[in-house]
Amino acid sequence: MEKIIDLFSRERNLILKKRVAWCLVIGWIFLIFSFSSDPAEVSREKSIIVVERVEDVVEAIEARMPTDYFQINNLHRLVRKKAHAFLYFTLTLFIITALHFTGLGGKRKYLYSGLIALLCASLDETYQNFIPGRSGEVMDVFIDGIGITIAILLSKFTEDIYRRKNRAAQDKKL
Numbered sequence: 429m430e431k432i433i434d435l436f437s438r439e440r441n442l443i444l445k446k447r448v449a450w451c452l453v454i455g456w457i458f459l460i461f462s463f464s465s466d467p468a469e470v471s472r473e474k475s476i477i478v479v480e481r482v483e484d485v486v487e488a489i490e491a492r493m494p495t496d497y498f499q500i501n502n503l504h505r506l507v508r509k510k511a512h513a514f515l516y517f518t519l520t521l522f523i524i525t526a527l528h529f530t531g532l533g534g535k536r537k538y539l540y541s542g543l544i545a546l547l548c549a550s551l552d553e554t555y556q557n558f559i560p561g562r563s564g565e566v567m568d569v570f571i572d573g574i575g576i577t578i579a580i581l582l583s584k585f586t587e588d589i590y591r592r593k594n595r596a597a598q599d600k601k602l
Contacts, residue, residue, distance in 0.1 A: 442529065449526035456519050457548055463515075464552050468561025479507050512568055513575035520545040520579035538580045545576045 466474065523541040532540065549572035553564035 446526070446529040449522065449529045452522045453519070453526050456515075456522055460515050460519065460548065460552055461555065464556050464562070465559060467559060471562070475508050475511075478511075482507060509568075509571050512571045513578070515575070516545055516549055516572040517575035517579045519548065520576045521583060524579070524583050538584060542576050542580055545579075546573060549573065549576070 463471070463474075520541050523544050524537060527537045527540060546569070549569045552572075553566070553569050555564070556562040557564045
């Protein structure tokens with residue numbers, strides 16, 4: 429009887445994990461599209477708030493390591509492009525997790541995660557063409573793709589390390 433209860437409990441736990449994982453995916457997509465729904469001026473104001481917070485850090489870095497990379501006039505663009513990569517990096521990790529809990533494994537999990545995230549990036553840039561003052565940029569999809577690729581590689585690398593450790597632990601038991 430305990431085994432049946434334990435099996436039922438594990439099944440309920442897996443269902444809960446699937447639901448939470450897919451809710452994170454859907455919620456993150458809504459977040460991305462809500463940012464894209466802002467007219468150009470509102471989007472710029474939000475970016476400026478982030479840039480102002482980053483400027484202090486940049487000035488501290490430049491004081492120790494002089495470089496032209498962090499020119500303040502380029503900082504706004506740099507922050508916006510890094511945000512693209514971060515948003516799609518995170519989305520891809522959420523999708524990988526959701527597909528994992530759905531039972532999809534191996535290379536297909538990573539392939540489908542990348543394709544879903546890239547589809548979202550393409551749709552997002554297309555959607556921006558309909559927002560006042562905004563435009564969809566192919567370069568932004570490319571930058572999103574960098575975030576997607578890094579997420580897939582990091583996830584695969586982490587999974588490989590985890591599997592090796594588990595195999596080593598099982599080998600010690602034998």
